[in-house]
Amino acid sequence: MSASIESQGSFMTEPLDLIRLSLNETVYVKLRDGRELTGRLHAYDSHCSMVLGDVEETVSSIDENDVSKVTTKTNKSDMLFVRGDSVILVSPCVPEKL
Amino acid sequence: MSFFGFDDKSTDIKDTKEYTFDDTYDGLGQQLQESGDDFNDETFGSFAVNDVGKDFEFGLSSSNATDVNNNYQQKPQSSSQAGMPSLQPIASLWGAADQAQKLGTNEVFDNNNFDHNNYDRSTFELNNSGHGNYDPTNGTGIPGKILSLEEVEAQLRAASLQQPQFQQPLLSMPGQFPPHQFQQFPPHMQFPPLSNPNEPNFQFPPQMMQPPFQQMGIPPMPMVVNQHSQSGQSISQNSNGPHAPQTPYQLEQPNRTPVKSLEEIRNQDLAMAAAEQDKAIRKSKKMSEISKYNNLMNHKDKDYVMRMQLAQFVTDDSYNEDFYYRVHTAIQSRHNPQQSQISNIDIAQAYVFQQRGNNRGNRYRGRNDSPLERLQQQVQRAVAYVKQHPKKNLFVFEGSLGNITTTSGKAPRQALKIKKPSEGIPSLTSGDNLSDLLTPTEKSSVSSPAFQLSPESNSSSNFNPPSSASRNIGNDKKGPLYSIEKVYSILLQLENTERTAPQSDPSSDEFKEWQDKMRSLLEELWDALQIMVPFDAVEGPSQVHPFIAMLSYNKGMKLIPRIFRHINKEQRLTILTMIVAHMSSLEVIRQGSYTTVENNEQSNDLPLRVREAIELFSQTVLPPLVHFISDTSYSIVVGLLGILMDRNDISYIATTKTGLAFLTVFISRAELISQEGNVTQSELELWNTTFDNLFRSLHGHLSSIFPSSNNIDDSYVWQFLASVALAAKLEHQRIMVDEVRDSIFGAMNEAKLLSPEHSHQKIANLNLFLNVMGLNATTTEISELKINE
Numbered sequence: 063m064s065a066s067i068e069s070q071g072s073f074m075t076e077p078l079d080l081i082r083l084s085l086n087e088t089v090y091v092k093l094r095d096g097r098e099l100t101g102r103l104h105a106y107d108s109h110c111s112m113v114l115g116d117v118e119e120t121v122s123s124i125d126e127n128d129v130s131k132v133t134t135k136t137n138k139s140d141m142l143f144v145r146g147d148s149v150i151l152v153s154p155c156v157p158e159k160l
Numbered sequence: 161m162s163f164f165g166f167d168d169k170s171t172d173i174k175d176t177k178e179y180t181f182d183d184t185y186d187g188l189g190q191q192l193q194e195s196g197d198d199f200n201d202e203t204f205g206s207f208a209v210n211d212v213g214k215d216f217e218f219g220l221s222s223s224n225a226t227d228v229n230n231n232y233q234q235k236p237q238s239s240s241q242a243g244m245p246s247l248q249p250i251a252s253l254w255g256a257a258d259q260a261q262k263l264g265t266n267e268v269f270d271n272n273n274f275d276h277n278n279y280d281r282s283t284f285e286l287n288n289s290g291h292g293n294y295d296p297t298n299g300t301g302i303p304g305k306i307l308s309l310e311e312v313e314a315q316l317r318a319a320s321l322q323q324p325q326f327q328q329p330l331l332s333m334p335g336q337f338p339p340h341q342f343q344q345f346p347p348h349m350q351f352p353p354l355s356n357p358n359e360p361n362f363q364f365p366p367q368m369m370q371p372p373f374q375q376m377g378i379p380p381m382p383m384v385v386n387q388h389s390q391s392g393q394s395i396s397q398n399s400n401g402p403h404a405p406q407t408p409y410q411l412e413q414p415n416r417t418p419v420k421s422l423e424e425i426r427n428q429d430l431a432m433a434a435a436e437q438d439k440a441i442r443k444s445k446k447m448s449e450i451s452k453y454n455n456l457m458n459h460k461d462k463d464y465v466m467r468m469q470l471a472q473f474v475t476d477d478s479y480n481e482d483f484y485y486r487v488h489t490a491i492q493s494r495h496n497p498q499q500s501q502i503s504n505i506d507i508a509q510a511y512v513f514q515q516r517g518n519n520r521g522n523r524y525r526g527r528n529d530s531p532l533e534r535l536q537q538q539v540q541r542a543v544a545y546v547k548q549h550p551k552k553n554l555f556v557f558e559g560s561l562g563n564i565t566t567t568s569g570k571a572p573r574q575a576l577k578i579k580k581p582s583e584g585i586p587s588l589t590s591g592d593n594l595s596d597l598l599t600p601t602e603k604s605s606v607s608s609p610a611f612q613l614s615p616e617s618n619s620s621s622n623f624n625p626p627s628s629a630s631r632n633i634g635n636d637k638k639g640p641l642y643s644i645e646k647v648y649s650i651l652l653q654l655e656n657t658e659r660t661a662p663q664s665d666p667s668s669d670e671f672k673e674w675q676d677k678m679r680s681l682l683e684e685l686w687d688a689l690q691i692m693v694p695f696d697a698v699e700g701p702s703q704v705h706p707f708i709a710m711l712s713y714n715k716g717m718k719l720i721p722r723i724f725r726h727i728n729k730e731q732r733l734t735i736l737t738m739i740v741a742h743m744s745s746l747e748v749i750r751q752g753s754y755t756t757v758e759n760n761e762q763s764n765d766l767p768l769r770v771r772e773a774i775e776l777f778s779q780t781v782l783p784p785l786v787h788f789i790s791d792t793s794y795s796i797v798v799g800l801l802g803i804l805m806d807r808n809d810i811s812y813i814a815t816t817k818t819g820l821a822f823l824t825v826f827i828s829r830a831e832l833i834s835q836e837g838n839v840t841q842s843e844l845e846l847w848n849t850t851f852d853n854l855f856r857s858l859h860g861h862l863s864s865i866f867p868s869s870n871n872i873d874d875s876y877v878w879q880f881l882a883s884v885a886l887a888a889k890l891e892h893q894r895i896m897v898d899e900v901r902d903s904i905f906g907a908m909n910e911a912k913l914l915s916p917e918h919s920h921q922k923i924a925n926l927n928l929f930l931n932v933m934g935l936n937a938t939t940t941e942i943s944e945l946k947i948n949e
Contacts, residue, residue, distance in 0.1 A: 073645070073646060073649050074642065074645070074646075082645050083638055083641035083642060083645060084641070085645070085715065086713075086714060086715040087641070087713070087715075
């Protein structure tokens with residue numbers, strides 16, 4: 063409900079509007095720099111900036127010496143603002159592993 | 161930055177040593193006789209060891225002052241071997257040089273109240289006395305031979321007074337170098353230039369000061385002493401408290417035994433001083449970095465910037481753009497009604513008010529009120545200006561070839577202009593349901609990306625059988641989600657329109673226009689709810705009506721109370737009927753039964769997500785419905801109960817909390833009306849038949865309506881049983897008791913093990929049911945309910 067409301071009639075006209083369906087639902091967000099988020103989508107804007115609640119962040123990093131070694135770290139936060147320029151993907155489907 | 165032309169790194173001890181007097185003053189120190197210190201003990205030590213200060217009447221009546229003196233005495237005692245006392249006669253000789261005046265002046269000094277003069281004096285004393293005591297031209301370096309006994313006594317007397325005064329600049333230097341004092345002065349201001357006439361120590365030839373320090377074996381000291389005495393002076397010029405310099409002494413008090421050599425202490429002090437100085441220097445550098453931009457903007461510039469910033473805030477539709485602020489203020493005003501009057505104050509003003517409140521609370525206390533008021537006025541003016549000059553996004557200058565676009569945060573410059581396809585696609589309201597026209601095979605083919613975006617395909621695609629395995633597949637989900645968003649967008653428009661109701665009288669055109677708009681929006685809302693969508697007669701086992709599917713989502717549930725405000729009674733009844741008829745399709749019913757809980761789960765409870773949904777349902781959807789039921793007529797209640805039993809499996813619904821809540825409400829409402837007596841015989845008969853049917857459905861399942869775990873609050877079950885027992889005949893009651901006997905005794909046994917207050921609660925729940933039948937339970941027995949109890 064925080065998302066902008068189109069003034070008259072036109073509702074759900076562009077691809078980004080699909081994100082609106084996920085408002086208040088759990089979304090999976092992939093970010094640059096090997097970061098992934100799952101959390102409840104509270105708000106978003108045209109830049110894909112988002113406010114997420116009850117977020118679990120997974121940071122994956124590759125060992126410098128051994129490329130096959132991937133370490134993941136998870137952080138949790140109650141509320142998170144995600145700047146849109148780092149967003150790669152927003153999905154309503156939460157992958158099983160998360 | 162430099163002190164006396166030295167590199168500022170010289171504050172480091174190691175570096176300081178490079179600047180001995182030998183280097184600085186042409187090696188005059190070489191002339192000194194190092195062996196001439198035979199009588200040093202006699203000269204320095206003797207008085208230092210004795211408690212000279214105690215025996216004299218100083219005219220310092222304050223006992224405090226004496227204490228301070230005593231404290232200071234510890235220092236010379238502990239460090240007499242290290243040459244420290246040599247400083248004392250140096251100071252004392254100041255008195256020898258100018259005895260009468262000295263004594264007179266010193267007695268006026270209060271040790272607890274150092275002022276600028278005091279520091280000046282101590283500085284002066286150090287250097288001056290060096291001159292008096294050790295005359296390098298003399299070469300002996302034995303002061304005893306120069307001074308008479310009276311003079312020495314006078315020195316001692318003077319020394320005992322002066323001790324703290326001259327030592328402080330030296331020994332307490334760590335405490336005296338708080339960085340914040342430095343930062344008030346640009347580096348070049350920190351130490352007065354050599355030519356400063358107020359600086360006595362530079363009025364004496366350098367060689368005068370040299371010998372004593374050489375004798376003490378502390379080569380770098382002169383510089384340090386100079387620096388410190390000066391910095392002490394500069395500090396004293398802006399120092400804020402006389403007590404600060406004393407701190408080092410007090411800290412050292414416990415160390416009465418000479419543990420550390422003076423050299424060590426001095427080095428430590430030096431290191432600390434150097435570190436702090438370094439810090440201060442860095443800080444002041446930073447400050448000057450920042451402050452070089454000071455006053456770059458004048459008032460007009462600031463006003464302009466503020467206006468530009470505020471222009472982004474000011475909005476005509478604050479409910480839309482400042483939604484969270486509005487909701488926040490609404491909630492706030494609910495909590496403290498006194499503050500509810502600010503509802504029309506502009507957000508920028510409120511912001512400044514807040515700022516002001518905050519600042520008053522802390523660091524601007526008492527001094528910045530008027531600038532803040534000025535700022536507030538500025539903001540008000542700026543807000544007024546912005547309101548008067550609404551943003552124009554497009555300027556077309558005559559004769560120019562293009563447009564000049566001004567953008568804002570709300571309306572950024574558009575890089576692409578895409579023709580909105582909405583004109584081409586029939587809207588959901590007019591186009592009705594494409595799915596009705598499609599055969600099932602066509603439906604499944606409606607999943608190409610192009611169709612995904614169009615509302616029709618989504619809203620229709622939710623009719624696909626949502627087997628539990630395919631729950632998360634997009635098609636199943638997107639339909640109701642789309643519907644919910646559509647309802648929300650209409651609802652928000654509706655609420656916004658409602659707020660902007662014209663103040664003019666109801667007969668005016670303006671008002672009629674507004675009424676029409678409201679009506680059309682309400683119709684749109686009603687259509688968007690899809691409640692009138694015909695439901696296929698041949699429904700599959702898990703097909704869900706679109707309206708019911710919307711209630712599977714939390715945001716869908718939250719819609720109900722907001723919609724109920726706007727719709728009329730018939731529409732409310734329609735919604736209620738729809739929910740009742742399709743109750744078993746409700747997500748909270750489908751997943752809310754304890755019979756489906758797998759026993760291998762630890763908690764033996766429903767999944768958290770489901771529990772939250774049930775809780776939300778009973779907080780959002782149930783209240784308006786219950787409110788409606790409590791107002792409705794007998795026939796409708798009985799009729800709804802009939803529909804509920806016809807269309808659903810009562811024995812399953814009764815195992816869910818939500819289902820039981822509905823049943824409880826219906827039964828109690830019907831029973832309440834029938835007991836009031838305003839019921840025709842036929843209606844009463846219908847009710848009896850309905851209830852018998854209901855009871856038959858429940859018969860044999862009553863024990864399964866209890867939650868699967870003892871830890872779950874089961875009061876709603878007892879409430880339900882109470883409402884059933886209320887309506888039930890005696891034989892019904894007997895059957896009920898038979899069926900739930902285990903649970904009754906189970907509850908009693910449990911209550912025995914619980915803490916008194918939990919136990920009481922448990923028994924109270926149980927008695928909800930038993931009291932209806934005239935029984936009363938305690939933890940141990942069930943007795944007949946006594947009316948007078």
